Amino acid sequence: MSTxxxxxxxxxxxxxxxxPYAGPRLGExxxxxxxxxxxxxxxxxxxxxxxxxxxxxxxxxxxxxxxxILVGVLVQAKDLLGLDQQIVAYSTYPMTTQLLISVFVAxxxxxxxxxxxxxxxxxLYLARPARRATYVLVRMASLTAATFLLVxxxxxxxxxxxxxxxxxxxRESQRVGGALVGALLLAACLxxxxxxxxxxxxxxxxxVTAVIVLLLVTYTVVATIQGIxxxxxxxxxxxxAGIFSPYTLVNGVQVYVFDAPHATRTPPTGDGMGVLYxxxxxxxxxxxxxxxxxxxxxxxx
Amino acid sequence: xSAVSPTIVRIGAHSVxxxxxxxxxxxxxxxxxxxxxxVRALVGEDLRSTEDTLYGLGxxxxxxxxxLLATTGVLAPEIDDGSISYLLAxxxxxxxxxxxxxxVAWACVLVFGALPMLVxxxxxxxxxPEVGFAFAVGSLAGGLAYCSxxxxxxxxTRHAVVIGLLYLLLWEGLLGxxxxxxxxxxxxxxxxxxxxQVAGQVTLVDDLGFTYAVVATxxxxxxxxxxxxxxxxxxxxxxxx
Amino acid sequence: MGVSVEDRAGPGxxxxxxxxxxxxxxxxxxxxxxxxxxxxxxxxxxxxLVGANGAGKSTLIKILLxxxxxxxxxxxxxxxxxxxxxGRIRSLVGYMPEHDCLPADVSASxxxxxxxxxxxxxxPAARERAADVLRHVGLAEERYRPIxxxxxxxxxxAKLAQALVHDPRLVLLDEPTNGLDPSSRDDMLALVRxxxxxxxxxxxVTSHLLGELERISDHVVVLDSGRLLRASATTEFLHRTGTLxxxxxxxxxxDRLLGQALLDAxxxxxxxxxRMVEVELRDDATHDLVRDLAVDLGLGxxxxxxxxxxxxDVFRExxxxxxxPV
Numbered sequence: 099m100s101t102x103x104x105x106x107x108x109x110x111x112x113x114x115x116x117x118p119y120a121g122p123r124l125g126e127x128x129x130x131x132x133x134x135x136x137x138x139x140x141x142x143x144x145x146x147x148x149x150x151x152x153x154x155x156x157x158x159x160x161x162x163x164x165x166x167i168l169v170g171v172l173v174q175a176k177d178l179l180g181l182d183q184q185i186v187a188y189s190t191y192p193m194t195t196q197l198l199i200s201v202f203v204a205x206x207x208x209x210x211x212x213x214x215x216x217x218x219x220x221x222l223y224l225a226r227p228a229r230r231a232t233y234v235l236v237r238m239a240s241l242t243a244a245t246f247l248l249v250x251x252x253x254x255x256x257x258x259x260x261x262x263x264x265x266x267x268x269r270e271s272q273r274v275g276g277a278l279v280g281a282l283l284l285a286a287c288l289x290x291x292x293x294x295x296x297x298x299x300x301x302x303x304x305x306v307t308a309v310i311v312l313l314l315v316t317y318t319v320v321a322t323i324q325g326i327x328x329x330x331x332x333x334x335x336x337x338x339a340g341i342f343s344p345y346t347l348v349n350g351v352q353v354y355v356f357d358a359p360h361a362t363r364t365p366p367t368g369d370g371m372g373v374l375y376x377x378x379x380x381x382x383x384x385x386x387x388x389x390x391x392x393x394x395x396x397x398x399x
Numbered sequence: 400x401s402a403v404s405p406t407i408v409r410i411g412a413h414s415v416x417x418x419x420x421x422x423x424x425x426x427x428x429x430x431x432x433x434x435x436x437x438v439r440a441l442v443g444e445d446l447r448s449t450e451d452t453l454y455g456l457g458x459x460x461x462x463x464x465x466x467l468l469a470t471t472g473v474l475a476p477e478i479d480d481g482s483i484s485y486l487l488a489x490x491x492x493x494x495x496x497x498x499x500x501x502x503v504a505w506a507c508v509l510v511f512g513a514l515p516m517l518v519x520x521x522x523x524x525x526x527x528p529e530v531g532f533a534f535a536v537g538s539l540a541g542g543l544a545y546c547s548x549x550x551x552x553x554x555x556t557r558h559a560v561v562i563g564l565l566y567l568l569l570w571e572g573l574l575g576x577x578x579x580x581x582x583x584x585x586x587x588x589x590x591x592x593x594x595x596q597v598a599g600q601v602t603l604v605d606d607l608g609f610t611y612a613v614v615a616t617x618x619x620x621x622x623x624x625x626x627x628x629x630x631x632x633x634x635x636x637x638x639x640x
Numbered sequence: 641m642g643v644s645v646e647d648r649a650g651p652g653x654x655x656x657x658x659x660x661x662x663x664x665x666x667x668x669x670x671x672x673x674x675x676x677x678x679x680x681x682x683x684x685x686x687x688x689l690v691g692a693n694g695a696g697k698s699t700l701i702k703i704l705l706x707x708x709x710x711x712x713x714x715x716x717x718x719x720x721x722x723x724x725x726x727g728r729i730r731s732l733v734g735y736m737p738e739h740d741c742l743p744a745d746v747s748a749s750x751x752x753x754x755x756x757x758x759x760x761x762x763x764p765a766a767r768e769r770a771a772d773v774l775r776h777v778g779l780a781e782e783r784y785r786p787i788x789x790x791x792x793x794x795x796x797x798a799k800l801a802q803a804l805v806h807d808p809r810l811v812l813l814d815e816p817t818n819g820l821d822p823s824s825r826d827d828m829l830a831l832v833r834x835x836x837x838x839x840x841x842x843x844x845v846t847s848h849l850l851g852e853l854e855r856i857s858d859h860v861v862v863l864d865s866g867r868l869l870r871a872s873a874t875t876e877f878l879h880r881t882g883t884l885x886x887x888x889x890x891x892x893x894x895d896r897l898l899g900q901a902l903l904d905a906x907x908x909x910x911x912x913x914x915r916m917v918e919v920e921l922r923d924d925a926t927h928d929l930v931r932d933l934a935v936d937l938g939l940g941x942x943x944x945x946x947x948x949x950x951x952x953d954v955f956r957e958x959x960x961x962x963x964x965p966v
Contacts (some may be wrong), residue, residue, distance in 0.1 A: 116776060116839040119769055119807035121639065123731065123760040132757045147745050147786070197568050207563065218741045222802060225705050226758045227727045303475060303560035304420055310564050311423060311464055318456045319434050322898040323441075330442045399707035399737070 122262045131229050137240025150209065156171035158248055161195055169259025176263050184260055184270075188277030189349060190360035192249050196317065199288065202248055203241075204309035206321050207292035208302045210241050215300050216260045221399040233394070238293050238387060242341035245285035253277050276356030280348050282283050283379055284379050287344040288313070290386035296396055297393050316343040321362075328363040336364030337371050350375045404491055404499045411503035415472035424507065426470055428515030435519035446530070446601070449523040453534045454603050455517060459587050459592070462512045462538045463571065464544035467563050469507035473500045474553040475560060487631065494628035497564045501546055503623055508542030517530045533598030541590025547623025548586070554630045582607050589616050657719065658683055659842045660704060661808055665956060667699050667866075674699040676866040677713065682844060686836035688853030689846040698738060699848040700863070701812045705735055716807060717762035733802030738814035740854065741799065744788030748779055748798040752805050759806035766805070773801045776791075793824040795861035800831070810842040811835065811868075817852060829856050857914035884919040885912060886930055894939050901913060901933045921946065 136145065142158070145149040168185045175181070192199060213229030214220045223233050257274040263266065292309045299305040320343040327336035340346040340362060353365040356370030366372050415421070434452055442448050465545050477483040486496060513535045520531020553559040582588040582604055591603040592612035658681040659954045667675040675696045689697050705724030706716050715722040717729045742751065751851060752774060756766030774783045777797040782790065787798060797814060801813050816832060817825040833856040836843040847853050854874060862869040888894045895915045902909040907929060908920035918929065919930060934941045 116662070117772065118840070119765070120764050122761060122762060123806075125760070126727075128762075129758055129760055132763070136757075138756060145750070148622070150745070158902075166618065197573050201565065201568060204564070213743060217743045218737075218739055219743050221737050221739070221741050222735075222755055223758060224707055225730060225732040225733075225737075227760060228758065229727065303471065303558075305441050306561050307464075307468065307471075307564060308423060310568070314568070315427070315430055315456070315464075319430060322455050323437065324454055326412060326438055326442060326448050330445075330448075332441055335441060363736070399702060399703075 106274070121267075126228050126232060129226075130232050133228070133233070133236045134240050134243070137210055137305055138243050141210060141241060141244030143220055146215045153205055154202060154248075157198050158251065161248055161252050162255060165191065165255045165259075169256055169262075172259055173263045174299070181263075182266065184256055184273075184354065186256075187361075188253050188256060188274050189352045189356070190311050190361040191252060191277075193287055193314055193349055193361040195252070196313075199245070199249060199284075200310060200313040202289045203245055203292045204306045204313070206244060207241055207289070207296040207309060208299075208305040210237055211293050211296040212300050212305050215297065215397075217304070220394075220397055224399045230394055230397075231391055234390050235387070238290055238390065241289040241293055242282075242285045245289045246282055250279040253281060273356075273358070275359055276352060280352040280358070283351060284344060284348040286311055287379060289346060289383065290383050290390075291344070294386045294389050294393070297390055310353065312346050319343075324363040325347055333364045336362075337366050338374075340364065340366065341375060344382065347375060347378055347382070351379055363393045367387075386395050402498055403502055404495055405572070407486070407491075407496060407499035411473040411500050412506075414476050415503060415507060416467055420468060420472045422604065424472075424511050426467065427465055427468075428511050431457055431461050431515050432519050432522065432633070436523040437614050439523050443525050444526055446524065446527075449520070449530060450601050450603065451532075452523060453516065453520060454591060454594075457516050457534060458590055458603075459536060462542050462590070463545050463587065465512040466504065466508055466542045467549050467560070469504040469511070470501075470546045470549040471553055471560050471563065472507075473503050474550060478557065492528060492628075493623070493631040497550065497628040497631060499623055501550060502551070504546040505543060507581070508546060509539065511541040512542045513607070513609055514610075527600075530598050530601060531594075533594045533601070536597050537590040540593050540613075542638030543585050544586045544589070544619040544623075547620045547627070550627045551623045551630065554627055579605070583611075586616070586619065606611060620637050650841045658716075660844065661716045662700075663714040665700070665703065665715050666701060666711045667696075667708070673866050675703070675710075675713075678863070678866065678868055680861055680868050680871050682861065682871075683859065684842045685858035686833060686843045686845065687857055687861060688857035688860045689844055689861050689863065690848070690850060690853055691846075691869075692848055696861040696866040697863060698814055699866075701735070701814055701844070701846070704812065705730060705733065707868065731806070734806065734808035734811040734841075736799045736803040736813045738818060740785045740795075741794055744862060745786050747784050747786055748794075748801065749783040749928050751798065755802045756805040756869075759883070761806055769807070770806050773804045774798075776804070778827070779803045792819045793821075793827075796820060796824075796828060800828075804835070804839075804841070804858075808841060810844065810858060812847040813843065815846055815848070817847065817849070825852065832856055842955075862894045883947045884921045884930065885936075885943065885945040885947050886917045886919055887915070888917070888934055888939040889937070889942055890938060890940040891893070894937075896939050898930075898933060898939060901937060902922060905929060905933065917945070918947075943947060 130141060139145045140150075142154045171179075172185060186194065214223065220233075223232060242293050248268055257270060278349045291312070295308045295312060296305040299308050320339050323339040324336035324346070327333060327339070337350075340350050346362050349358075350366045351372075353360045354375055366375050416424070432458060438448050438452050478488065487493075516538045517531050517535035518533050521528060549559065549563050552563055556562060570581065571585055588604045588607060588614035592609055593616070594606040595601055595603055596609040596612075627638050649772070660680075660682040660796065662678050662680055665675055665678040678696070678700065689700070691697050699708070704715060706722060706729065709723070718732055720728050720732075722729065746754075749770060752770035753763075753766045756770050757763060763771060779797050779802050779856060780792060782794055786901050787795065788797065796818070800813070800816065803813070809852070813832060817828050820828060829852050830842060832845055835841050836856075836858070845853070855921050858872050859871070861871045861875050864871075886898065891897065895911065895917050899909045899911065899917045902917070902919060907922070907926065910918050912918040919926060930944060931941060
């Protein structure tokens with residue numbers, strides 16, 4: 099049915115007939131899923147230029163490296179060193195590698211969030227059937243999932259290594275389970291706050307700086323306070339301070355809920371403090387989401 | 400032709416405080432002083448706590464970040480959107496441009512880095528004001544060196560801010576904590592050595608001579624600034640990302 | 641789950657039903673009124689929306705898409721109410737914004753496929769449609785390169801492609817020729833015309849350049865300061881308000897003689913520069929009338945030149961803001 103194309107030079111419209119689309123049109127759920135997957139892939143540089151893969155993939159490798167070494171030592175020298183559990187506890191590992199995680203979140207949040215605002219591509223999304231809130235929530239979910247993968251991958255590696263080293267299955271499964279829940283909470287806290295910062299600053303360089311500053315400064319301040327308060331008998335102060343940095347916050351939650359070994363000087367003690375930590379986690383995540391939704395309501399396309 | 404152009408200084412000051420960057424610059428010293436107040440309330444006047452606070456948060460985190468924000472704030476936006484080419488087309492020597500912009504950055508380091516350090520130090524240890532003073536001097540030295548470094552970075556790549564942060568986190572932060580040898584090439588540790596010498600009674604870094612630290616700092620400040628000027632002369636605006 | 645083909649028909653899809661209908665549509669901001677009681681029906685084919693910057697064109701489009709809420713009044717697109725069925729409307733409508741909206745580090749192909757998916761197309765269909773649409777807008781090998789390296793013309797085409805990828809029933813094109821050189825502008829206008837005629841998609845195209853809209857639109861809607869100045873078929877503009885420039889000679893005062901004769905015959909005629917007569921062109925019979933009168937008066941007919949009024953005359957009559965003739 100189509101007319102033969104004229105031998106037109108490039109840039110001029112070819113004269114093949116226009117075919118309308120009569121196929122299925124998916125609903126908002128499927129569209130949201132497609133956006134989620136794209137965002138998750140983009141966080142690791144997949145589907146983008148080659149250079150954007152370097153940093154996230156590099157960070158992933160750096161996250162796995164120490165775990166690999168630890169597993170190697172565990173498997174090989176277990177009897178020699180008399181090891182009967184993981185050298186570094188599952189719940190402690192993210193705390194140790196927090197700089198890598200912070201850099202990941204700081205660099206990928208702008209890529210996922212600021213970019214659409216900076217180039218005003220957000221208009222093209224808003225002019226499509228999916229709702230504004232869907233876009234915001236799915237973007238944050240993609241970043242959370244990407245961060246979770248980064249934090250959880252070495253934990254899984256350690257778990258598998260532990261099984262290879264004949265550590266008790268039941269105990270290890272329980273511990274890694276708790277740690278994975280912690281990883282999810284940590285990912286949610288980091289991703290949601292970073293996304294909010296990225297949505298407020300828009301310029302990539304500034305967004306990266308702001309997130310790093312936020313995560314680094316909060317941790318340093320909290321660690322300093324905890325150290326001093328522990329040394330001077332004011333443990334309670336240190337415990338409360340712990341809610342102001344996502345790393346110490348989530349570690350505290352794991353200590354309280356899963357009885358994980360503590361990685362801070364002043365972990366939460368008692369139910370009151372434990373509940374405070376849980377509430378603080380919820381506030382961090384939900385508060386960021388709420389603020390994001392408000393911020394995007396102002397975008398007029 | 401003067402060594403510093405007042406116009407460029409003024410424009411530089413404007414662009415540093417433009418948009419959200421300015422908020423961070425105010426926030427960092429605020430956090431430092433705030434922590435100092437908190438620690439003082441907790442433990443009274445204690446040398447050890449003072450060292451931890453002023454070194455751990457102040458010298459290692461706040462000062463480098465202030466330097467980074469100030470320097471990139473003065474240079475990066477112009478390079479980012481290409482308006483630097485207007486400046487380069489004027490009959491002003493490249494070194495004058497660099498000197499003027501660095502002056503703004505140094506002023507920021509003084510106001511948002513060294514001065515708050517002094518205040519924090521006095522809050523923490525009013526009885527030994529020389530400690531606060533020493534930390535202020537150390538931060539100034541470290542801050543100046545960082546400014547030159549980051550200025551050079553800004554004219555070499557569009558991703559100056561990210562690379563600067565990575566340098567701070569990974570080299571000065573992570574590796575510096577693990578490997579001792581890093582201290583010979585670490586601006587923060589030079590600043591710490593200078594602080595030690597001036598205060599006389601604090602120990603922050605092992606085995607790093609005062610003379611070496613001073614010389615290293617001066618070299619970085621001068622060399623960095625001069626190289627930045629050189630680089631601007633051969634400046635080429637490349638495409639995008 | 642999903643929108644079936646039948647649903648796409650919609651309540652207002654019958655022949656002759658307006659594609660866009662507004663009723664006293666108003667949008668006020670604290671210091672300015674962007675739209676002021678706009679009531680207009682827009683049908684199929686290509687409709688040009690003309691007005692100066694700030695006349696309310698982009699505001700109208702954003703309200704129709706549901707990007708901003710109206711202050712008062714109603715609007716329907718393809719029979720669906722803008723306030724209630726925004727999602728439905730956006731699945732049937734394509735939008736090409738005026739401002740830059742393309743990321744620099746993605747290729748046109750990837751972007752179009754992604755946005756096709758965002759419009760509800762399954763991935764394989766999105767890829768096929770994207771390839772088709774990019775070919776139709778004339779992006780060949782460039783489609784695989786990052787958009788950052790495109791010329792303005794290519795960027796506009798990429799923007800148009802993403803508006804068409806999901807086979808919409810209506811496209812809203814906001815200043816599609818912005819920043820294009822004259823030959824690219826002609827290409828784009830021809831493309832817009834094709835979309836309206838060959839592709840069977842209704843088109844609403846805005847511009848502050850009048851000449852181009854004359855060429856490609858079936859209907860023209862003229863806005864000024866948020867109010868409707870004029871809405872009619874382009875042909876009406878051109879014929880009803882056209883004039884004939886007539887030059888006669890052979891006798892002294894030839895022009896006055898002819899002018900008087902025309903007035904007696906009930907045709908409006910006014911003196912024009914250089915001893916010519918400007919005759920109101922009502923229909924094709926006017927030409928014959930002028931010829932016959934000239935012959936009767938024994939005058940020589942030297943010139944009979946059609947001067948079609950252009951859309952800009954609407955503005956002169958209505959005293960509107962500055963619009964630029966091409």
